[in-house]
Amino acid sequence: MADQTHAPVSPRDPKKTYGLAELVRGKTPSSARPPEETVFTWPDLVYIEFLAMLASTIVLIVLSLLSGAPLEESASADTTPNPMKAPWYFLGLQELLVFFDPWLAGVVLPGLIIVGLMVVPYIDINPKGIGQYNYTDRKFAVWTFCFGLALWYIFIVVGVYLRGLDWGWYWPWDNWSLHKQASAVSLMDLEVIMSQKFGMAQTTANKLTYLITGAFYAIGFTIPFLFFRKFYDALGFVRYNLMMFFFMTMMLVPFKVMIRLMFNIKYLLITPFFKI
Amino acid sequence: MSMENLQIGLFLVVGTGLIMGVFVGLAIWLERSFKK
Numbered sequence: 001m002a003d004q005t006h007a008p009v010s011p012r013d014p015k016k017t018y019g020l021a022e023l024v025r026g027k028t029p030s031s032a033r034p035p036e037e038t039v040f041t042w043p044d045l046v047y048i049e050f051l052a053m054l055a056s057t058i059v060l061i062v063l064s065l066l067s068g069a070p071l072e073e074s075a076s077a078d079t080t081p082n083p084m085k086a087p088w089y090f091l092g093l094q095e096l097l098v099f100f101d102p103w104l105a106g107v108v109l110p111g112l113i114i115v116g117l118m119v120v121p122y123i124d125i126n127p128k129g130i131g132q133y134n135y136t137d138r139k140f141a142v143w144t145f146c147f148g149l150a151l152w153y154i155f156i157v158v159g160v161y162l163r164g165l166d167w168g169w170y171w172p173w174d175n176w177s178l179h180k181q182a183s184a185v186s187l188m189d190l191e192v193i194m195s196q197k198f199g200m201a202q203t204t205a206n207k208l209t210y211l212i213t214g215a216f217y218a219i220g221f222t223i224p225f226l227f228f229r230k231f232y233d234a235l236g237f238v239r240y241n242l243m244m245f246f247f248m249t250m251m252l253v254p255f256k257v258m259i260r261l262m263f264n265i266k267y268l269l270i271t272p273f274f275k276i
Numbered sequence: 277m278s279m280e281n282l283q284i285g286l287f288l289v290v291g292t293g294l295i296m297g298v299f300v301g302l303a304i305w306l307e308r309s310f311k312k
Contacts, residue, residue, distance in 0.1 A: 133306035142303050143296075150295035154288060162287075169284060185278065257288065261281040 027127075038131070083167050091159030092152045098167065099257050101267070101275045108274070109253070113148075116246040123243045125235065140231075148250055187266035206270065213269045213276060216255070220248035252276070 039045070072081065086094045096105040128137035135142055164170035168180040188196075190212070191205035200208075221244045225232050232240050256276070259265045269276040277285075 133303070133310045135300075135303040135307040142300060146296045146299040146303070147292075149299060150292045153295050154291045157291060158288075169280070183278070183280075254288075254292070258285060261285045262277045 033131070082165050083163055085159065085163070088156060088160050092155040095155040095159040095163070096253070099253070099260055103274050104276065109249075112246065112249055116250075119242060119246070123235070123239050125239065144247065144250075151250070151253060185264050187260070187264050189267040189270060190265050191270060193263070193265065209269045210271075216252070217245075217248050220244055220251065 085091065093106065093110060096109060099105070100109065124141060126138060126141065128134065162169055162171065164174070164176045165179050170176050170180070191202060191209050194200065194208060195202045195205040198205075221241070224244065225240070235243060256268060259268065267275045
């Protein structure tokens, strides 16, 4: 029965097909905007997405009519193309193979990328910026994702435009038909470098490389915990550790590229099961 | 560190920075465009 001072919450009306079932207090993932500042997914968003899909299809059809597919000569068992390049969308992976061993570059890292993307909705509990383009309230998420994306794209650019014969680095102004001489400096594993430089046994150096790799992750896990405590408190123990594991593994890629370029280190860590 | 490796390293750093700049700039621009 309606209260004298307040309108009924759910007025009875035989024509109405919906009503308020229950009101509970709790968190919601929905946007903080009031209903009058939102639009329905259907039809507003779906119509726009459908039109965008039509426009993309038309552009692709026109492009494909104007330029043929970049097919090479028919495959021949006698000649292998040099360099043997994967399609552009796999060149990021192929370029990773330069810096990591095949198990890591081909299976572990791509697998972690996919698992990491799947885990993001469970780790990202920031309630701000939902349902709208937002940068100010989501800077860490935007920067982290853009960094990962940029890493992937730069490897694709390198694989497409800067890799020539024998997977050597060719600048656009180099002579791409000439084989490049192998570098005079050969790559060595970190444990070999350490055992030679510091005169320690290789097994000791190998254990030290475990420590170094562990220190890389430990420093990464500890810094936000010590200096950005609010970040850790907001995420909680499990989410924080998951997030930092994926983040540090992503940072391992440019780290390893840089130490290879700077110190000619081939493998940072060699274990019986894999090499980093 | 050889000159060639230095050039490669610089290219990778600058290239990654540029691509990141494009995407972060896009994020900022999108936020500003759609903000009421």
